[in-house]
Amino acid sequence: MSTEPTARAWIEVDGSALRRNLERVRQAVGPEVAMIPMVKSDAYGLGVLGTVRALEPSSPHAWGVATVAEGLELRGFGVTRRVIVFSPVALDEMDAGVEGDLTFSISDVEALDAVVEAAARFDRQADIHVEIDTGMGRAGFAWTEADAWGPAVAARTGGRVRWKGVFTHFHSADEPDLSSVREQVERFDRALERLPLPDEEGFLVHLCNSAAALRSPEFARHSVRPGIVLYGGGMEGGVETEPVVSVRARVSLIRDVPPGATLGYGATWRAVGRERWATVGIGYGDGLPRALGNRGTALVRGRRVPIIGRISMDMTVVDITGVPEVERGEVVTFLGREASGPGGGPEISLEEMAGWADTISYEILTGFAPRLPRVWRRDEGG
Numbered sequence: 001m002s003t004e005p006t007a008r009a010w011i012e013v014d015g016s017a018l019r020r021n022l023e024r025v026r027q028a029v030g031p032e033v034a035m036i037p038m039v040k041s042d043a044y045g046l047g048v049l050g051t052v053r054a055l056e057p058s059s060p061h062a063w064g065v066a067t068v069a070e071g072l073e074l075r076g077f078g079v080t081r082r083v084i085v086f087s088p089v090a091l092d093e094m095d096a097g098v099e100g101d102l103t104f105s106i107s108d109v110e111a112l113d114a115v116v117e118a119a120a121r122f123d124r125q126a127d128i129h130v131e132i133d134t135g136m137g138r139a140g141f142a143w144t145e146a147d148a149w150g151p152a153v154a155a156r157t158g159g160r161v162r163w164k165g166v167f168t169h170f171h172s173a174d175e176p177d178l179s180s181v182r183e184q185v186e187r188f189d190r191a192l193e194r195l196p197l198p199d200e201e202g203f204l205v206h207l208c209n210s211a212a213a214l215r216s217p218e219f220a221r222h223s224v225r226p227g228i229v230l231y232g233g234g235m236e237g238g239v240e241t242e243p244v245v246s247v248r249a250r251v252s253l254i255r256d257v258p259p260g261a262t263l264g265y266g267a268t269w270r271a272v273g274r275e276r277w278a279t280v281g282i283g284y285g286d287g288l289p290r291a292l293g294n295r296g297t298a299l300v301r302g303r304r305v306p307i308i309g310r311i312s313m314d315m316t317v318v319d320i321t322g323v324p325e326v327e328r329g330e331v332v333t334f335l336g337r338e339a340s341g342p343g344g345g346p347e348i349s350l351e352e353m354a355g356w357a358d359t360i361s362y363e364i365l366t367g368f369a370p371r372l373p374r375v376w377r378r379d380e381g382g
């Protein structure tokens, strides 16, 4: 029995490239801007522990998560740095969050009251950042009503609960037209002017996700919250990131089939002439999008080979008629660069795979299943 992580299918993560992508954001916004790397959803599927280890030498200001459980998981790993929870959470999770020394983002007074109560119950300090909704609509106090909620927030903070920041989130920072970004900044600033902001040391004003940090760094203010760019997601507008993630799997069977042979559920592929098919040990149960069947390609021996038939839960078949020398056990690359040596080989980018699957790079990355071992490379240093 083989227990090697690379025996069947795996995700390869380049920790050095991950760190270089963070430094790229830092260069864009300037060294004085505090970094809050977003590591929610298991660091966009890469694995949060490996990601935190890779980025820790860059001394970020805080880690950004989405849920209390994610924050507590980091504490369980011994992470002592600030952890900010960036989604509204259930009121009965405030106790656990306060005990775990998590910072909450607050979108309404009821949630703030729950934090105040939890802090009193445990006689603990708790920190909050206030979110302002300038058009995203899913969370945050309304920018138009700062006169009403501003004093309510101020009245509840300053004691055990410290108001440590205020932020908003752009809805279209990755679109070619940046006029909505400018409009959201204006709304944010109009709300800020009317807020009784506290005199807290290290108070942070922040607006930018990845796309905004790289394309509109003039809006960075005190801090930025990059996510996808760290993990190698490219964007519209010529912003270059380094690939971080590769998905690879081994050929488990090779078959020569006669004309007319059918393949896969629904028999959606039928051999035209004599064909050579390679069965590869990866499927939609590993997070390879099923939409790639009869649509996407993979890389083997420096060549692109078509994915034929429907993708099954555990197996995918590629047509190697044009690369007949491929052998059982060989590695097929479904995402990323084929050869990991200097110079590299052909590449399937996140954006290309997302296009085949009619989705975005974020969903591709977070869709990879726990069954795929994450194999970290940190060899190149830096």
Ligand SMILES: *Cc1c(COP(=O)(O)O)cnc(C)c1O
Residues within 6 Å of the ligand: 038, 040, 086, 169, 208, 209, 210, 211, 225, 226, 227, 228, 229
């Ligand atoms: C996820 C998230 C980000 C990061 O967005 P990217 O587009 O991945 O850079 C930033 N801020 C908030 C509030 C988020 O939820």
